[in-house]
Amino acid sequence: MARRPDRLSLGLFLFPAGHHIAAWRHPAANAGAGVDFGWYRDLAREAEAAAFDLIFIADGAGARSDDPEVLSRTAHSYVAQFEPVTLISALAAVTERIGLVFTQSSSFNEPFHVARKIASLDHLSGGRAGWNLVTSASDHEARNFNREAHFLHADRYARAEEFVDVVHKLWDSWDADAFLYDKEDGRFFDPAKRHVTDHAGEFFKVQGPLNVPRPPQGRPVTVQAGASEAGRALAARTADLVFTAQQTLEEAQAFYADMNARAEAFGRAPGSIRILPGLFPVVAPSRDAAQEKLATLQELIHPAIGLDLLTGGWMREALAKADPDGPPPDLPFAGNGSQSRVQLLFDKARREGLSLRELYLKVAGARGHWQVVGTPEDIADAIQERFEGRGADGFNIMPPLMPEGLRDFTTLVVPELRRRGLFRDGYDTTTLRGHLGLAALS
Amino acid sequence: MARRPDRLSLGLFLFPAGHHIAAWRHPAANAGAGVDFGWYRDLAREAEAAAFDLIFIADGAGARSDDPEVLSRTAHSYVAQFEPVTLISALAAVTERIGLVFTQSSSFNEPFHVARKIASLDHLSGGRAGWNLVTSASDHEARNFNREAHFLHADRYARAEEFVDVVHKLWDSWDADAFLYDKEDGRFFDPAKRHVTDHAGEFFKVQGPLNVPRPPQGRPVTVQAGASEAGRALAARTADLVFTAQQTLEEAQAFYADMNARAEAFGRAPGSIRILPGLFPVVAPSRDAAQEKLATLQELIHPAIGLDLLTGGWMREALAKADPDGPPPDLPFAGNGSQSRVQLLFDKARREGLSLRELYLKVAGARGHWQVVGTPEDIADAIQERFEGRGADGFNIMPPLMPEGLRDFTTLVVPELRRRGLFRDGYDTTTLRGHLGLAALS
Numbered sequence: 001m002a003r004r005p006d007r008l009s010l011g012l013f014l015f016p017a018g019h020h021i022a023a024w025r026h027p028a029a030n031a032g033a034g035v036d037f038g039w040y041r042d043l044a045r046e047a048e049a050a051a052f053d054l055i056f057i058a059d060g061a062g063a064r065s066d067d068p069e070v071l072s073r074t075a076h077s078y079v080a081q082f083e084p085v086t087l088i089s090a091l092a093a094v095t096e097r098i099g100l101v102f103t104q105s106s107s108f109n110e111p112f113h114v115a116r117k118i119a120s121l122d123h124l125s126g127g128r129a130g131w132n133l134v135t136s137a138s139d140h141e142a143r144n145f146n147r148e149a150h151f152l153h154a155d156r157y158a159r160a161e162e163f164v165d166v167v168h169k170l171w172d173s174w175d176a177d178a179f180l181y182d183k184e185d186g187r188f189f190d191p192a193k194r195h196v197t198d199h200a201g202e203f204f205k206v207q208g209p210l211n212v213p214r215p216p217q218g219r220p221v222t223v224q225a226g227a228s229e230a231g232r233a234l235a236a237r238t239a240d241l242v243f244t245a246q247q248t249l250e251e252a253q254a255f256y257a258d259m260n261a262r263a264e265a266f267g268r269a270p271g272s273i274r275i276l277p278g279l280f281p282v283v284a285p286s287r288d289a290a291q292e293k294l295a296t297l298q299e300l301i302h303p304a305i306g307l308d309l310l311t312g313g314w315m316r317e318a319l320a321k322a323d324p325d326g327p328p329p330d331l332p333f334a335g336n337g338s339q340s341r342v343q344l345l346f347d348k349a350r351r352e353g354l355s356l357r358e359l360y361l362k363v364a365g366a367r368g369h370w371q372v373v374g375t376p377e378d379i380a381d382a383i384q385e386r387f388e389g390r391g392a393d394g395f396n397i398m399p400p401l402m403p404e405g406l407r408d409f410t411t412l413v414v415p416e417l418r419r420r421g422l423f424r425d426g427y428d429t430t431t432l433r434g435h436l437g438l439a440a441l442s
Numbered sequence: 443m444a445r446r447p448d449r450l451s452l453g454l455f456l457f458p459a460g461h462h463i464a465a466w467r468h469p470a471a472n473a474g475a476g477v478d479f480g481w482y483r484d485l486a487r488e489a490e491a492a493a494f495d496l497i498f499i500a501d502g503a504g505a506r507s508d509d510p511e512v513l514s515r516t517a518h519s520y521v522a523q524f525e526p527v528t529l530i531s532a533l534a535a536v537t538e539r540i541g542l543v544f545t546q547s548s549s550f551n552e553p554f555h556v557a558r559k560i561a562s563l564d565h566l567s568g569g570r571a572g573w574n575l576v577t578s579a580s581d582h583e584a585r586n587f588n589r590e591a592h593f594l595h596a597d598r599y600a601r602a603e604e605f606v607d608v609v610h611k612l613w614d615s616w617d618a619d620a621f622l623y624d625k626e627d628g629r630f631f632d633p634a635k636r637h638v639t640d641h642a643g644e645f646f647k648v649q650g651p652l653n654v655p656r657p658p659q660g661r662p663v664t665v666q667a668g669a670s671e672a673g674r675a676l677a678a679r680t681a682d683l684v685f686t687a688q689q690t691l692e693e694a695q696a697f698y699a700d701m702n703a704r705a706e707a708f709g710r711a712p713g714s715i716r717i718l719p720g721l722f723p724v725v726a727p728s729r730d731a732a733q734e735k736l737a738t739l740q741e742l743i744h745p746a747i748g749l750d751l752l753t754g755g756w757m758r759e760a761l762a763k764a765d766p767d768g769p770p771p772d773l774p775f776a777g778n779g780s781q782s783r784v785q786l787l788f789d790k791a792r793r794e795g796l797s798l799r800e801l802y803l804k805v806a807g808a809r810g811h812w813q814v815v816g817t818p819e820d821i822a823d824a825i826q827e828r829f830e831g832r833g834a835d836g837f838n839i840m841p842p843l844m845p846e847g848l849r850d851f852t853t854l855v856v857p858e859l860r861r862r863g864l865f866r867d868g869y870d871t872t873t874l875r876g877h878l879g880l881a882a883l884s
Contacts, residue, residue, distance in 0.1 A: 024623070063651070063653050072632070073628050074630060079631065080655050110586075110588075124528055144650065187515060205585070
């Protein structure tokens, strides 16, 4: 039976120049890393040398902003990156042990295609594939796929529920020993070990079977990141691994307990789901050096990007005219939900005496993820507290600047975690399910 | 301006155990090659060492037969193979110069996904990507994608015409110098060099732009294989490269002249399209040895497979009862098109005194492709005649058995072609467009 492993899991969230919103502007940054395969290969191998469980590739099937002024100033809008299936498959060929998790949206894909690609990647990689199911959030993506606007939230999740079931059924198309390759008798496979899918549901009709043999992992690892009620329900029923963004220990513990309880309520065995929050670590030998490292990046945030992150593009023209070193300007309050949140944010900043620039710097850097700034011991302390306090089974590491931030983590923090007995010294297993301590399937 | 190159092009049509229908049953065959990545890697590298223009991966998004008895006896039904995007991307990482052509159906895909994957592969591989557009022929595939039956032939091609236009427009989303990576000014790209696609047609609405920078080849190589009137029209208007199956020199010359004339009628420059027929070469130092090599494979064709190829599954039960060493049995003639073709085939075989087995052996081996059996000089003569006689710009090589058949070709035939000045000694260029002598695009 699956149970929570004694040691934590580590993922490397691959993002070209680094996770800080302005990383690409750093003097040491590789600004064109998004289509530099050697760059990705070296980062993946570095994570593998440190025995990370997995690399993780996020995705958006379309750029995230319509405003060319803002879009043209950020590397974080998926305008100049590899497509994830092609990238992860190429990385499979140049790595040996590390898990390979990539993102595919259930909203703008067909389950047969997705099931087939992941099963194929699992064969290519010897059992290292993982699928991060997202439902996609933007109308920009919808408009690349015959729609004016995205599906409503509830429809997205209803579709996702059925989508993941179809994918799982397709992976069960063949028994592990279905292919006989019996040359003498001329029998390629055993017809009795082939299972036609014959799915007919609300969103999908898929006959199957899948035309790929059973994946080495049985079922590759299913990953989700939804934090909404519908997202949690989907993850609790179907996911092996959940990525999440929690700021405080209390939030993390509450989410962890909730997800495990929900999974058990769906009849799943205790310990059959892994929770990996994102962690944006700024590491240096001293706390001052770490703060300085962060400040260097913070100074590179272009005002247009900082303001856009604050307000989501609302009042862009008025804000562009405001003095960034003065207090946040008065805004014409319009009563709308997101606008009223901006109003509250601005009111609070004025009370605290923050300038507009200080306000966006506070919000922008790690883009909502858990940020820890300090020495290797500080980072290890924070990680240990969350892991042992059952706020996480591990962390998806989001280095601010690549490769420096990854190297800081693998050379300074990982040894400290090992000294404490919190992280493996090397790989004990060959599959992603194995690394994560999830039950083997055949 | 593009013109026909002085030397011919060679592709390696990758098929796991080999192209002979019974290759997997050969004592030397790797019957499980379909999901053996090392196998594909070694074959691709061997073709690259011989300076082939490209490797080619066919596809079907579903198995080809509903009959488990027949299906379970053939390795040629795409039941146990890698999915092509994942496979070709992994191969990109372990090769340096060879072109990488893979298949994606316009019937069961979205143009945004396809354009993005190919553009991404072009970046991953440094300009070596090619897309083989197919419209898919089978209801089995349709039933994996929410349909009871496939689109009608005319609808498939109407959709394909629009599909390829959308893909080409998406590749033009960014100028080659659109990404500035200007750290000082904080400008990631130049908004003036971004082109929103805004396509709205009969089948597709795609806003774009593509979220991948302009591919290194400008436009990756577009490949088609349609032989019907609609297929030829589509290829002549949009393809850079056409795969085809012609048996005789006269057929090949007629097709070659027709396709070039059609391309020019669409306003394309002479020499802007390349024609590569499939070639199934059985090579040995002597003609007798070559014939023996073929006979060894022919003997491995299971009667159920041979009969199925003859009749497409019609009259399966009656044929199974017939004596394979007797004449083809009388069939209840039903007047239907494909059934009447079987009747004619059987009548002819009886007149020629062929047994049922002799008849299917004649048809089955190379599955309708041009088969040449003989010495290296014989193969080179046949190639030279077709190339110089303007029946082909090169050939897609389909070795009967892998790796032996590929090795026979690269070590025996390629040197002979080089002695005659018909094939390059090594790569002169780094992109697939370059290898093929197609006009560079930027």
